[in-house]
Amino acid sequence: MSGALQINHPSDAEPAALPPPRLELRGIVKHFPGVRALDGVDLVLRPGRVTALIGENGAGKSTLVKILTGIHRPDAGEIRVGGRPVSFASPQDAQDARITAIHQETALFDELTVAENIYLGHAPKTRLGFVDWSAMRARATALLYGLDAPIRPWTRLRDLSIAQRHLVAIARALSIDSEIVIMDEPTAALSHKEVDDLARVIERLKGQGKAILFISHKFEELYRIADDYTVFRDGRSVGAGRMDEATHDELVRLMVGRSVDQVFPKVPATLGEPVLEVSGLCHPTEFDAISFTLRRGEILGLYGLVGAGRSELCQALFGATTPSAGTIAVEGRRVAIRSPADAVRAGIVYVPEERGRHGAVLAMPVFENVTLACLGAVSRHGFIRSAEEFRLARHYAERLDLRAASLAQPVGTLSGGNQQKVVIGKWLAAGPKVVILDEPTKGIDIGSKAAVHAFMSELAGQGLAVLMVSSELPEILGMADRVMVMREGRMAGLFERAGLTAETLVAAATGNIQARSDQP
Amino acid sequence: MALQQTTARVIPDRLLGPIGRSAIRWETLLLALSAAIFFANALASPYFLDIWNLSDATFNFTEKAIIALALAFVVMAGEIDLSVSGTIALASTAMGEAASAGFGTPALVAVGLGVGAACGLVNGVLITRLGLPSIMATIGTMSLYRGLSYLALGDGVLKDYPASFGWFGQGYVWQALSFEFACFLVLAALAGLVLHRTVFGRAVRAIGNNAFAARFSGLAVDRIRLILFLLTGLAAGLATVMLTSRLGSTRPSIALGWELDVVTIVVLGGVSIQGGSGTIPGVVLAAFVLGLVTYGLGLLNVPGIIMSIVIGAMLIGTIALPILAGRILAARRRP
Ligand SMILES: Nc1ncnc2c1ncn2[C@@H]1O[C@H](COP(=O)(O)OP(=O)(O)OP(=O)(O)O)[C@@H](O)[C@H]1O
Ligand SMILES: [Mg+2]
Numbered sequence: 001m002s003g004a005l006q007i008n009h010p011s012d013a014e015p016a017a018l019p020p021p022r023l024e025l026r027g028i029v030k031h032f033p034g035v036r037a038l039d040g041v042d043l044v045l046r047p048g049r050v051t052a053l054i055g056e057n058g059a060g061k062s063t064l065v066k067i068l069t070g071i072h073r074p075d076a077g078e079i080r081v082g083g084r085p086v087s088f089a090s091p092q093d094a095q096d097a098r099i100t101a102i103h104q105e106t107a108l109f110d111e112l113t114v115a116e117n118i119y120l121g122h123a124p125k126t127r128l129g130f131v132d133w134s135a136m137r138a139r140a141t142a143l144l145y146g147l148d149a150p151i152r153p154w155t156r157l158r159d160l161s162i163a164q165r166h167l168v169a170i171a172r173a174l175s176i177d178s179e180i181v182i183m184d185e186p187t188a189a190l191s192h193k194e195v196d197d198l199a200r201v202i203e204r205l206k207g208q209g210k211a212i213l214f215i216s217h218k219f220e221e222l223y224r225i226a227d228d229y230t231v232f233r234d235g236r237s238v239g240a241g242r243m244d245e246a247t248h249d250e251l252v253r254l255m256v257g258r259s260v261d262q263v264f265p266k267v268p269a270t271l272g273e274p275v276l277e278v279s280g281l282c283h284p285t286e287f288d289a290i291s292f293t294l295r296r297g298e299i300l301g302l303y304g305l306v307g308a309g310r311s312e313l314c315q316a317l318f319g320a321t322t323p324s325a326g327t328i329a330v331e332g333r334r335v336a337i338r339s340p341a342d343a344v345r346a347g348i349v350y351v352p353e354e355r356g357r358h359g360a361v362l363a364m365p366v367f368e369n370v371t372l373a374c375l376g377a378v379s380r381h382g383f384i385r386s387a388e389e390f391r392l393a394r395h396y397a398e399r400l401d402l403r404a405a406s407l408a409q410p411v412g413t414l415s416g417g418n419q420q421k422v423v424i425g426k427w428l429a430a431g432p433k434v435v436i437l438d439e440p441t442k443g444i445d446i447g448s449k450a451a452v453h454a455f456m457s458e459l460a461g462q463g464l465a466v467l468m469v470s471s472e473l474p475e476i477l478g479m480a481d482r483v484m485v486m487r488e489g490r491m492a493g494l495f496e497r498a499g500l501t502a503e504t505l506v507a508a509a510t511g512n513i514q515a516r517s518d519q520p
Numbered sequence: 521m522a523l524q525q526t527t528a529r530v531i532p533d534r535l536l537g538p539i540g541r542s543a544i545r546w547e548t549l550l551l552a553l554s555a556a557i558f559f560a561n562a563l564a565s566p567y568f569l570d571i572w573n574l575s576d577a578t579f580n581f582t583e584k585a586i587i588a589l590a591l592a593f594v595v596m597a598g599e600i601d602l603s604v605s606g607t608i609a610l611a612s613t614a615m616g617e618a619a620s621a622g623f624g625t626p627a628l629v630a631v632g633l634g635v636g637a638a639c640g641l642v643n644g645v646l647i648t649r650l651g652l653p654s655i656m657a658t659i660g661t662m663s664l665y666r667g668l669s670y671l672a673l674g675d676g677v678l679k680d681y682p683a684s685f686g687w688f689g690q691g692y693v694w695q696a697l698s699f700e701f702a703c704f705l706v707l708a709a710l711a712g713l714v715l716h717r718t719v720f721g722r723a724v725r726a727i728g729n730n731a732f733a734a735r736f737s738g739l740a741v742d743r744i745r746l747i748l749f750l751l752t753g754l755a756a757g758l759a760t761v762m763l764t765s766r767l768g769s770t771r772p773s774i775a776l777g778w779e780l781d782v783v784t785i786v787v788l789g790g791v792s793i794q795g796g797s798g799t800i801p802g803v804v805l806a807a808f809v810l811g812l813v814t815y816g817l818g819l820l821n822v823p824g825i826i827m828s829i830v831i832g833a834m835l836i837g838t839i840a841l842p843i844l845a846g847r848i849l850a851a852r853r854r855p
Contacts, residue, residue, distance in 0.1 A: 034535045320736065344738030352736060361730045363796055367533075372726055373737045375719040382718045390533050397531055408534040426737070 020083070022047045022211040023068075023099075023180055028077035030063055032413065034405030037063040039235035040077070044228075045180060045211035050202060052222045052243060053215045054255050055232035056445045057417030058403035061215050062104050064232075065184045068213075069101045070094035081180070101182035104215075104416045104443070105356055106169040108157055115140035115153035118172045143171040146204075148197040150307075162354050163189045163306035170198065174205075181205060182213045185416065187221060188443045189353070191306050191471035192506065199225055217417070217445050218472070219248055231255050256447040267457045269481050272296030274332070275465040276348070276434045278317065281326030286312035287489040290326070294434060299456070299466040301480030303473075304509050309489040310469045311353050314436045317467075318350035319343040330433065344373065347433030351424055351440055353469075359423035362412030366404055367393035369411050369422050373430040396425035401451040416443045424452060428459065435459075436467045441475060453479060473502045485509050546790035546842070550805035553838065554812060561816035568819055575696040577815035579689075579766065581785075582700045583759040584778060585807035588785040589704075589711045590755035592803045594748045595786050596715070598728040598795025599654040601749060603643055604756045605778040606665030611635040611760040613669040616678025616770035625685045632761040633754060639665055640753015644746035654749075662779065669772040679769035689766025700762050707755075712800035724748065728795030785810060788835055809834075 023045040030038040038060045045051050053061050066072040068079070070088035079086050081097050088094045108117045115136050116123075124135040140153035149167040157165060166189045173181060187195050202225055205212060214226055222229070222243065229246060231239040231254040239254040253259055276294040281287070287309035294300050304310050316323045319337040327334055335346045343350070352358035360369050370393040371378050378389040393407050400421040404414055411422050420443050427435060440456075441449045456479065460466055470476050476483055477500060485492045485508040493508040506512075534541075561568045568574075587604050594601050614635045615628050623631070639661065646657040691699045715721035726734040727741055735741045764770055789806035791798030813834065817827045 318736075339740075340736050341738045341740050349738075350736065357730070358732050358736045361726050361733045363729045364726065368722065368726075372722070372734075372739075375722060379719050382720065384717060384719060384722060394531070394533075402531065403529065404531050406532045406535045430738075 019047050022082060024080040026078045029075045030072060031075055036235050041237045043230050045213055047209045047211050048206050049227040050212040050214050050225055052226035052229040053213055054229055054251060056255055057448055058415040059232040060235040061232060062184055065101055065182050068099055098179040100173045100176040100178040102169050102173045102186050104184040108165060110158040113154045113156055114151055114168050117157055117168055118175050143175055147171055147201060180211045184215045185443055187216055193305055252446060266479055267461050269297045269460060271298050277329040279327050282324050283316055284324050290491055292484055294465045294467060296463045296465055297460050298481050299460050299468055299479050301476040301483040302469045303476050303483055303505050304486035308486040310486055311438055314350055314438050317436060349427045349430050349432040350436045351427045351438060353438040355419055355423045360411045360419055363410055365408045365410055366422055367407040370396050370425050370429055373426050392429055396429050399455050400425050401448040417445055420444055434465045438469045487511055547799060547802045547805060554805055554809045557812045565819040571696050575698060578701040580814060581807055581811035582704045583762050584781050585785060586704050586707060587755045587759050587782045588803055589707055590752040591782055592786050592791050593724055594752055595791045596728045596795060596798050597724045597745060597748055601658045601752045602779045603658040603662040603665060604782055605775045606662040607636055607639040607753055607756040608760045608775040609669040609772055610665040611757050612764045612770040612774050613672050615764055619680045620678060625682055628685055629761050633757040636757015636760060637750055637754045640750040644749030648742040648746045673772045677769050677771050681768060685765050689762045708804045715800050725796060
């Protein structure tokens with residue numbers, strides 16, 4: 001590691017302008033079996049400013065968030081809030097110190113309503129000490145309105161999409177009146193419209209003098225939202241300074257220790273014969289009359305706002321839900337897909353959006369997760385061959401740039417981005433004909449993203465057909481041969497790669513212009 | 521492509537070697553516990569180490585342990601089956617009726633196994649096809665199966681078993697090794713192989729940990745669950761054959777309350793009641809621990825009530841011990 005430490009002292013540039021820190025961390029250390037998640041990190045948050053925390057997958061960002069919210073206790077180091085040293089024995093202590101957080105893996109309750117989830121543990125009370133339901137609803141409505149989230153406070157959480165759940169988690173964090181607000185990848189599940197709304201909310205919080213820590217792997221967002229930055233690498237702070245004084249390249253080099261080509265490694269595709277033909281696919285509530293063809297070697301992007309029905313379409317193609325009409329053909333033959341097992345047999349696999357619930361078995365080790373969908377390939381006469389299994393798991397772990405203490409580490413203890421890599425690896429290991437990727441690089445850092453994209457391109461070059469849902473415009477524009485846009489459950493356009501711009505896609509997704517369609 | 525790996529990272533397969541891994545396991549604790557009980561018993565009673573006495577002692581837990589092997593899979597998959605004692609009552613009644621009707625030993629065995637499997641299949645269908653929670657479905661069938669047995673027998677007893685039928689519960693295959701115990705050892709080895717070495721066992725564990733993700737991985741979750749309930753019924757059928765043969769008679773109150781003993785073996789064996797983790801060696805060791813305790817206390821003429829108090833205390837103790845140890849260690853580490 002050469003020239004790693006580079007700290008631009010903001011105070012040198014502008015001595016008087018910065019308010020005193022609201023939160024100061026010094027030398028925080030946290031060990032887990034086999035890893036030093038944090039190895040003496042420093043961090044400063046100031047009132048009225050947004051500090052971006054940047055770092056690769058597994059750099060220790062979420063671990064720090066968990067320390068700040070009393071979930072983990074640091075092995076060493078000092079935390080100061082408003083100049084006073086504090087130590088948190090429980091999440092309640094952190095809340096009492098007026099720190100609130102949106103965690104990366106949101107923990108909400110499926111069976112409770114949105115309002116109950118937002119106010120769980122701090123519900124408004126009537127004078128007699130009972131929960132004041134009407135106040136709770138009114139406040140929840142106001143909070144969600146502030147986020148511009150079209151969610152009714154009395155719907156049950158299990159009826160919401162994952163992006164909507166994320167908005168609820170954000171509302172929950174904002175419902176607690178705190179001085180320090182921490183957001184661990186709040187935008188990973190959101191499309192550009194919700195991100196805009198969130199940016200407005202953050203602007204408002206800044207105006208109220210709150211100190212904000214903002215974690216994200218999306219640089220456009222960081223430049224728009226953050227004032228300061230701190231970079232972690234392998235559990236150490238390797239740089240801090242003002243966002244407007246750091247270039248994108250500098251930040252990436254600090255974070256990865258090398259430079260990364262931002263250019264998407266898209267290999268010009270030679271498209272083969274059709275593999276997946278979908279015609280007139282309908283769902284009673286989620287989508288209507290979807291038709292498209294996917295050819296060998298093609299990457300078809302699927303873009304749309306949150307709630308446009310993209311994930312629902314994917315799940316129907318995978319047999320997780322049943323469409324009400326329409327046909328699916330694989331390699332020219334019609335197939336009836338009634339369950340995921342049918343889909344896998346037909347060669348269709350699905351990397352789901354909710355990795356914790358649908359994607360990975362968190363309590364099982366990395367190698368068992370990678371081979372879960374292709375146990376036939378690593379076994380003989382039903383007996384698993386351990387050496388084969390580890391070999392396969394290692395292959396995908398290396399191709400996808402996985403960071404883990406060992407292949408036997410439970411997936412649940414990996415960092416968020418690394419969990420995602422395991423889920424992608426599991427499905428690629430199944431050797432499918434068609435892979436449906438739902439926000440595949442969600443939470444994955446910039447360096448690994450390039451590795452994932454390169455791998456995808458390579459597999460497409462070998463004849464894999466890819467349907468890729470993504471809310472990230474650069475990813476869609478960079479990787480897709482064609483892009484299908486959905487709006488409110490219907491197809492809003494199908495665009496060829498050549499000359500396609502972000503504006504066109506956004507306009508089609510929001511319905512601002514008449515979509516230009518290349519297919520009859 | 522300008523993507524060069526400056527830091528080559530190697531991910532090891534595992535952090536701990538085989539010895540390190542077994543040092544921190546529940547099974548190691550059970551092994552130590554059963555050794556301790558064994559020595560305590562040997563010291564306390566001069567009759568304990570007699571090979572025929574030891575062999576006799578296996579009878580009082582082998583039948584339950586055989587069911588526990590199958591139930592361990594069910595619990596591992598996140599389900600439960602409380603109907604096993606009801607299944608035994610019904611299967612034994614069917615065998616008794618068949619014996620009264622003059623059927624020979626092979627037919628009786630077939631009836632016992634068949635009725636057991638059928639009971640398991642009914643459970644499985646209720647749970648996987650109708651979507652009933654397994655605890656409700658099997659509490660229901662527990663009373664249902666035993667109720668049918670009462671309906672058929674009333675206060676009566678069936679004991680027209682042919683002489684050759686006695687071998688299954690009383691015979692020896694080699695020296696002091698009884699058929700029952702030999703059968704248990706073979707089935708335990710088989711269950712261990714299936715759970716820990718095969719695709720099927722892996723699938724069961726995945727289902728118990730996260731049934732959604734297992735389904736999304738293309739596993740036939742419902743079919744596997746159905747098979748598990750069927751196998752548990754079959755194991756109960758086998759236990760019925762052994763128990764009925766050993767007792768030589770069938771009453772509708774046969775094996776009353778066994779489901780608790782069987783669940784105790786599974787839980788003491790370290791199978792997580794929430795599903796997803798556990799081992800067959802653990803279950804086997806737990807069966808030995810319980811068997812040894814009951815046998816040792818029996819030799820010392822300890823009354824049954826005290827015995828159940830001892831077993832209860834031991835169960836709570838062994839489960840609470842690691843938790844307490846963890847707490848104490850965590851408290852020490854605090855600054
Ligand atoms: N409970 C745990 N047990 C073992 N290791 C853990 C545990 N929690 C985190 N780790 C390890 O600590 C390291 C830091 O993880 P952390 O979640 O903080 O990363 P991160 O910076 O948030 O990454 P990402 O961008 O992927 O979210 C990782 O190597 C992870 O595997
Ligand atoms: Mg994280």
